[in-house]
Amino acid sequence: MRFATSAASSLPSAASDAAAARAGLGQFEPAWTREDEEAVRAASAASVAVPEPRASSSSASEAPAAAPAPAPPPLLLSMSADELKALAVSHGESAYRGTQVFDSITKGAATIAEIRGIPPGWRAKLSEEGFDVGRAPVHSSALSADGTQKLLLRLHDGHVVEAVGIPSRDGARLTVCVSSQVGCPMRCSFCATGKGGYARNLTTAEIVGQVIAVRGAFERRAAAAKEEGAGGAPTSARRPIPTRVSNVVFMGMGEPALNLRAVLPALREINGRLGVGARRLTLSTVGVPNTIATRLAAENLQFTLAVSLHAPTQELREKLVPSAKAYPLDALLSDCQAYFEASGGRRVTFEYALLSGVNDSQAHAAQLARLLKRYDLRSHVNLIPFNPIGDLSPFAAPPRAAAAAFEAALTAAGVPASVRGSRGSDASAACGQLRNEHQRRGAALGPMPLEPVGLGAAAAGAGAAAAAALV
Numbered sequence: 150m151r152f153a154t155s156a157a158s159s160l161p162s163a164a165s166d167a168a169a170a171r172a173g174l175g176q177f178e179p180a181w182t183r184e185d186e187e188a189v190r191a192a193s194a195a196s197v198a199v200p201e202p203r204a205s206s207s208s209a210s211e212a213p214a215a216a217p218a219p220a221p222p223p224l225l226l227s228m229s230a231d232e233l234k235a236l237a238v239s240h241g242e243s244a245y246r247g248t249q250v251f252d253s254i255t256k257g258a259a260t261i262a263e264i265r266g267i268p269p270g271w272r273a274k275l276s277e278e279g280f281d282v283g284r285a286p287v288h289s290s291a292l293s294a295d296g297t298q299k300l301l302l303r304l305h306d307g308h309v310v311e312a313v314g315i316p317s318r319d320g321a322r323l324t325v326c327v328s329s330q331v332g333c334p335m336r337c338s339f340c341a342t343g344k345g346g347y348a349r350n351l352t353t354a355e356i357v358g359q360v361i362a363v364r365g366a367f368e369r370r371a372a373a374a375k376e377e378g379a380g381g382a383p384t385s386a387r388r389p390i391p392t393r394v395s396n397v398v399f400m401g402m403g404e405p406a407l408n409l410r411a412v413l414p415a416l417r418e419i420n421g422r423l424g425v426g427a428r429r430l431t432l433s434t435v436g437v438p439n440t441i442a443t444r445l446a447a448e449n450l451q452f453t454l455a456v457s458l459h460a461p462t463q464e465l466r467e468k469l470v471p472s473a474k475a476y477p478l479d480a481l482l483s484d485c486q487a488y489f490e491a492s493g494g495r496r497v498t499f500e501y502a503l504l505s506g507v508n509d510s511q512a513h514a515a516q517l518a519r520l521l522k523r524y525d526l527r528s529h530v531n532l533i534p535f536n537p538i539g540d541l542s543p544f545a546a547p548p549r550a551a552a553a554a555f556e557a558a559l560t561a562a563g564v565p566a567s568v569r570g571s572r573g574s575d576a577s578a579a580c581g582q583l584r585n586e587h588q589r590r591g592a593a594l595g596p597m598p599l600e601p602v603g604l605g606a607a608a609a610g611a612g613a614a615a616a617a618a619l620v
């Protein structure tokens with residue numbers, strides 16, 4: 150589904166906001182139409198109502214889809230250990246065989262052929278009956294000099310999504326940035342993802358599969374580096390390549406709060422099945438009504454909630470984030486406050502993309518500090534210098550000194566803040582850009598180069614910059 154877009158603003162022009170006007174924001178401000186509103190509502194409803202495709206179901210559909218998707222094959226990745234044990238027993242195998250399948254898939258088996266240790270007869274039977282692990286193959290991959298690696302994964306219905314692995318500089322941690330939707334309906338004006346349109350919500354298995362895929366890519370790189378090292382190649386300049394996922398952030402494509410039906414179980418599985426600490430999971434949202442103070446606050450898992458603010462006033466926020474028209478800043482922050490209280494004091498982190506001449510002045514910093522101090526959130530603000538999205542967008546990153554001055558003004562006003570460096574910036578492509586490039590090339594050109602990967606095409610961007618906050 151692609152939204153009707155309108156270059157003209159649906160709002161009265163904000164003559165008072167000279168900086169925004171200078172940046173030509175009025176021209177680029179996307180209208181938030183009734184169609185948008187309905188699409189977001191549909192995505193939200195789908196998040197509650199659409200069943201997860203499972204081995205026993207052949208009729209699951211994943212609304213809202215651009216076109217009717219083929220019925221998904223039975224997915225072993227979406228089955229619990231108990232379900233796999235029951236499957237094994239129903240096929241005349243011992244329950245232990247089901248556990249083997251579960252463990253093997255958790256470790257990275259991407260096909261039935263790769264599942265370790267099961268009898269050849271059962272392996273053949275699983276294939277004959279149409280079972281499939283449900284892992285999306287890597288369509289293409291881009292590697293940055295700092296070790297950040299972005300994967301474009303091809304889903305069963307032909308859509309592609311991005312997942313990024315960001316190693317810490319000392320190699321001790323590996324943060325995986327996952328997508329929650331194919332595209333995004335929110336269409337924040339500076340974000341590449343929305344520009345590629347919105348297709349559908351991802352399933353839990355498609356989200357969990359991204360973490361396993363990124364970990365696998367790092368494992369392959371680590372193994373290759375080790376082999377080279379053993380062969381006598383110089384290793385001194387090489388950074389260590391982590392293979393254990395330490396953090397997972399929902400900062401890739403999509404708005405996770407529109408897909409909580411799949412995202413919340415994915416958070417639990419990434420924690421329980423893949424072993425990533427609950428406090429090292431972050432869900433980033435631009436704000437969807439009736440999610441923060443209710444469903445997210447009620448979730449028992451101790452993940453971090455990050456809220457994308459980007460502006461200190463409703464007027465400016467509406468220009469940057471069209472969905473803000475349906476969820477005013479005051480309501481959003483009141484919900485954050487309610488979340489803080491209802492969740493037993495879980496802090497909310499704020500994200501603020503710094504856009505030169507638009508929202509990065511000292512006056513904006515003072516307004517932002519005043520705004521946040523009206524609430525008792527004890528929050529931290531992560532400042533993300535704009536990551537170029539390679540189109541005619543009117544935005545630019547502020548000079549380093551302006552970002553530092555913004556940070557200093559917030560900190561001096563008693564609001565802790567830090568500027569986050571962009572990772573993968575030598576191959577700078579914001580989240581969604583690799584997919585956009587894929588869409589432009591079209592099917593005729595075929596897939597972009599597969600691994601082994603080179604520098605330069607595109608790597609991590611916006612999500613990775615935000616995710617760098619955790620690295």
Ligand code: SAH
Nearest residue numbers: 340400404433434435457500502535536611
């Ligand atoms: N939909 C979620 C996740 C988005 S990606 C959300 O809105 O929070 C994570 C962060 O990167 C968000 O704060 C998003 O607004 C920001 N971002 C997106 N594109 C960007 C860009 N080109 N430069 C800087 N930050 C960007």
